[in-house]
Amino acid sequence: MCGGLFNFNMKRYHLYIEGIVQGVGFRWYAQRIGRRVEVTGWVKNLPDGRVEIIIEGEEEKLNRFIEELKDGHLGDNIRKIEKFEEEYIGEFKNFEIRF
Secondary structure, three states, rough: OOOOOOOOOOEEEEEEEEEEEOOHHHHHHHHHHHHHHHHHHEEEEEEOOOEEEEEEEEHHHHHHOOOOHOOOOOOOHHHEEEEEEEOOOOOOOEEEEEO
């Protein structure tokens, strides 16, 4: 077994962001928030105009990341956030921008 080291608060969310989220610095905005709230994962633009984000971390921090996305200076650009919970993997060391 894991010897009590497994943290059941660790989660993984897969997000799709719709709105005016490309060509406005949204990936850097998301990366800055992710690093500040200490979640790991990545953000990238999709060909259909949405932004895709995968984040991992403590559930409280993941929810804070989403709230700060909506409340920050580019939050008004967001029309819709789709959130899917996935199995936590723990594969990331930081929060990066993917191209």
